[in-house]
Amino acid sequence: VMAATAAARVRAGTRRAPELWQMRWLLLFLVAEAAAATExxxxxxxxxxxxxxxxxxxxxxxxxxxxxxxxxxxxxxxxxxxxxxxxxxxxxxxxxxxxxxxxxxxxxxxxxxxxxxxxxxxxxxxxxxxxxxxxxxxxxxxxxxxxxxxxxxxxxxxxxxxxxxxxxxxxxxxxxxxxxxxxxxxxxxxxxxxxxxxxxxxxxxxxxxxxxxxxxxxxxxxxxxxxxDIAMVAGGLGRQLLQKQPASSVIHPPVSYNDTAPRILFWAQNFSVAYRGQWEDLTSLTFGVQELNLTGSFWNDSLAR
Incomplete structure (x- = not known):
C-alpha cells in the first residue's frame, strides 16, 4: 500500500510539473512586466x-x-x-x-x-x-x-x-x-x-x-x-522633489537600520505619541541617539519593518 501510494504521488507530481513550470514562468513574466512599468x-x-x-x-x-x-x-x-x-x-x-x-x-x-x-x-x-x-x-x-x-x-x-x-x-x-x-x-x-x-x-x-x-x-x-547617492541620503540630505527646508528648522539625522548597508531610513521633523490624552514628544529620544533599540527591525527583498 505504501509503495502504491508513493508511486501515485510520483505520477501526480509528474503530471503537475508542467503546470508548476507554466505558473512559475507566468509569475516571472508578471514580475518583469511590473518592473518595466515602475521604470x-x-x-x-x-x-x-x-x-x-x-x-x-x-x-x-x-x-x-x-x-x-x-x-x-x-x-x-x-x-x-x-x-x-x-x-x-x-x-x-x-x-x-x-x-x-x-x-x-x-x-x-x-x-x-x-x-x-x-x-x-x-x-x-x-x-x-x-x-x-x-x-x-x-x-x-x-x-x-x-x-x-x-x-x-x-x-x-x-x-x-x-x-x-x-x-x-x-x-x-x-x-x-x-x-x-x-x-x-x-x-x-x-x-x-x-x-x-x-x-x-x-x-x-x-x-x-x-x-x-x-x-x-x-x-x-x-x-x-x-x-x-546613498552617502548623501545616509548623511541626512535626502528630500522630496523640490522640497524646501525652513532655515529655522532643526535637521535631525535619520534613524538608520543597517546590515551590510543602510536598508531603512526614517526621517521626521517631529515624532510624538498620544497616550491617554497626553502627548509626549519623543523626537530627541529617537533621532540622533547613538544606541537606539532597533530590535525586531528587519529587511529583505519584499518587506521592510
Missing part, C-alpha cells in the same frame, strides 16, 4: 501666473504614481479657469532622482541645477509637483492639451518665441523641446540639467517682460534612471 514614470511640475488653480493638498508624495485620469483632474481647472497661454517644457530624460541629486539642498539655489525652476515655483501664485506620472499620461499630454485648448501645438525656441505676439484671450500651446537633451551623451547630467534650466529662465523672463499670463509644465519623454 516608466517621470515627474511633472506645473506652475501658473494665476492664483488658486491647485489646492496645496493636491501635492502628491514621492512614491505615488499619478494616472492619466488623476492628471486630467489636476489639469482641467488650470485649462478651464487659468491663462490661455500654456507652455510645455519637454526634456528627453528626467527622473525625480535628478532633483534630489542636483537640486538645491534645503532651498539653497546656489548649488542647484534647477535654480530658475525653483525660483519660478517660489514666486508662482499656483504650483503643483507630481513626482511620478504614468508614462501613458505623459505620452498623450500634448494631444490632451491640444483638445482642451482648441489650439495646435507650436514648436518654438527662444528665437521664434521673441517674434510671437501672445494674446491673453486667445489660446496658445507652446511646445519647447529643451535643446541640450538630443546631444547630451558627452555632457555630464548636471551640465545638461543646468543648460535646460537656463532656457526655462530665459523663456519665463521673456513672458514676464511682456506681462503675458501663462501656465507652464515641465516633464520628460522617459526617465533618466539616475541612481540615488
Amino acid at each position: 516608466q514614470q517621470v515627474p511633472l511640475v506645473l506652475w501658473s501666473s494665476d492664483r488658486g488653480l491647485w489646492a496645496p493638498a493636491a501635492d502628491t508624495h514621492e512614491g505615488h504614481i499619478t494616472s492619466d485620469m488623476q492628471l486630467s483632474t489636476y489639469l482641467d481647472p488650470a485649462l478651464e479657469l487659468g491663462p490661455r497661454n500654456v507652455l510645455l517644457f519637454l526634456q528627453d530624460k528626467l527622473s525625480v532622482e535628478d532633483f534630489t541629486a542636483h537640486g538645491g539642498v534645503f532651498g539653497n539655489k546656489q548649488d542647484s541645477a534647477f535654480a530658475n525652476l525653483e525660483n519660478a515655483l517660489d514666486l508662482a501664485p499656483s504650483s503643483l509637483v507630481l513626482p511620478a506620472v504614468d508614462w501613458y499620461a505623459v505620452s498623450t499630454l500634448t494631444t490632451y492639451l491640444q483638445e482642451k485648448l482648441g489650439a495646435s501645438p507650436l514648436h518654438v525656441d527662444l528665437a521664434t518665441l521673441r517674434e510671437l505676439k501672445l494674446n491673453a484671450s486667445l489660446p496658445a500651446l507652446l511646445l519647447i523641446r529643451l535643446p541640450y537633451t538630443a546631444s547630451s551623451g558627452l555632457m555630464a547630467p548636471r551640465e545638461v540639467l543646468t543648460g535646460n534650466d537656463e532656457v526655462i529662465g530665459q523663456v519665463l523672463n521673456m513672458l514676464k517682460s511682456e506681462d503675458v499670463p501663462y501656465t507652464a509644465a515641465l516633464t520628460a519623454v522617459r526617465p533618466s534612471r539616475v541612481a540615488r
